[in-house]
């Protein structure tokens with residue numbers, strides 16, 4: 001009897017998109033845009049396609065157990081390049097991978113994944129566009145973004161665009177309920193939560209926006225005297241909190257770093273919440 005490796009939650013949540021990607025395996029596009037869903041889901045889907053392209057025992061998808069699948073999952077695959085604009089991608093880094101792109105991949109296909117592609121600066125985007133415009137066979141570019149509008153239009157127009165579905169449920173990504181509980185503890189006691197803000201998988205832009213909406217709803221409940229972290233909060237404090245939420249939303253709209261915004265928000269909410277009137 002063999003144990004089956006279950007696909008990750010992210011793939012299960014996006015099973016339609018995963019199914020579509022499997023159909024691309026025979027003839028994958030040179031450039032692919034994955035928009036919508038959560039950052040974790042987009043990233044998992046890019047890996048899923050790469051696994052499907054290389055799996056030694058494919059069934060209804062990659063086996064997730066062979067050496068290829070395992071290497072890709074561990075980010076130890078030589079033909080996988082990950083570019084991360086949120087960590088300060090430079091145009092030199094983009095140019096550095098170019099020579100590698102003109103060589104044949106070590107295995108079947110090479111994949112360049114651009115995480116949060118909308119955050120790329122113009123010079124990086126243009127440098128990549130050059131590579132996308134002059135496709136070399138067996139190279140696949142995958143641009144991940146919350147929405148295609150944030151990616152250079154000339155890149156999008158050359159790409160196969162796949163829009164991920166919204167995760168059903170509470171309106172929060174899975175895992176965010178736990179985050180909200182950590183956030184609540186922080187507002188009450190000033191402990192924990194800060195380190196969670198710096199994890200990219202916790203707060204991508206969509207996740208951060210949804211989190212702000214969640215706080216707003218909870219605050220409104222509290223102001224009505226309903227069960228909430230903010231139950232029976234004084235109006236003066238509630239108003240200060242609403243202003244804080246507004247500032248955080250503006251900061252996100254102006255592309256401030258989500259981890260810094262969430263940390264600032266939690267600290268400010270904690271101060272307001274615990275201030276003696």
Ligand SMILES: [Zn+2]
Nearest residue numbers: 055063066069
């Ligand atoms: Zn496999």
